[in-house]
Amino acid sequence: MEKKITILPGDGIGPEVVASAVEVLQAVGKRFQHTFHIAYATIGGAAIDQHEDPLPQETIELCEQSDAILLGAVGGPKWDQNPAELRPEKGLLRIRKHFDLFSNLRPVQAVPSLIKASPLKDDLVKDVDLLIVRELTGGLYFGEPRKRTDEEALDSLVYTRPEIERIVENAFELARVRRGKLTSVDKANVLDTSRLWRQIVDEKKAQYPDVEVEHSLVDSTAMKLITNPGAYDVIVTENMFGDILSDEASVITGSLGVLPSASIRSDNFGLYEPVHGSAPELAGRGIANPAATILSVAMMLRYSFGLKEEAAEIERAVNAVFEDGYFTADLATPDSRVLTTNEWTEKVLNELDTSFVSDSIMTTYI
């Protein structure tokens, strides 16, 4: 397979974790005989510094010529006082909207060797394996009209039927290939957008008889995510509820440094990025955890390119390194071995190589 990938390192630790992920991508390409053509462009603060625009036209054009995008993270104190249009985060909102990346997927899965890093009790965390499907291009963050004066401010929460239908269908399809359970989260006791959302979920249910559906109000879901996170399979929700719930879910497994995400369009074109931000206080120190970005590459291979075996191999290698007791500083416990970003990446690359050697031996015997 031959694919073009645009890399947007961004700011803070973005360039460091992206460099690790690109090494892993190239190693997997070599092993499975795929060619990944890589091109780099700017976004966020780095793009503001170079082009006075958080999402320059040349970045958009390069992404348009690609099959997928890998992003590090954007933002930092340097740009915090900028006007809204010149904030790094604006680059993210614009790229999601420009490419119509309406479906944001955030898997949260317990890894046995990381359970101790969770703020929750082991028993609550050990069975967690959930996927949050968040609508990403509609709702309150994009609705018009909006206005602000010193006396009054207005944001609009708008959802159309097609916007809800496509994300709900996407979530049903994902639930079908997982454990067949879908929790639709809304605030239907108060909001009309939520009532329409609930109505559409109920309409679609008939097309997916193999999926068990439940409706859940966002406030009680926020509680249950902490008191019984193992009860969820796929959670589908609108933009703002998904923003909040996915950050809540991200702490269940212990570190932001291990959580990947995908933002996907109907034709499977996607933008892949770690859930964490640019962690400016860690930038340039070589100690950031690259696991979330490496696992985002696995999501890219699975969702945009359909390379399931290759994706699973990356996930296996990452988990094997954790199982061997190697961690970056954010996950370190007194008896773990603490590695730098590069050293930890090297362990993952060795793990991929080692299994390659054993595969070759197996092939010889067969």
Ligand SMILES: NC(=O)c1ccc[n+]([C@@H]2O[C@H](COP(=O)([O-])OP(=O)(O)OC[C@H]3O[C@@H](n4cnc5c(N)ncnc54)[C@H](O)[C@@H]3O)[C@@H](O)[C@H]2O)c1
């Ligand atoms: N998608 C994005 O690009 C994105 C997301 C969130 C925040 N941000 C931006 O990032 C900047 C910092 O925001 P924040 O501090 O709220 O969130 P953050 O995710 O950058 O950091 C939160 C905490 O997690 C730690 N952390 C995050 N990623 C880590 C990693 N890979 N390895 C080890 N530790 C890690 C940080 O050190 C910090 O203690 C802000 O400018 C914010 O706007 C960007």
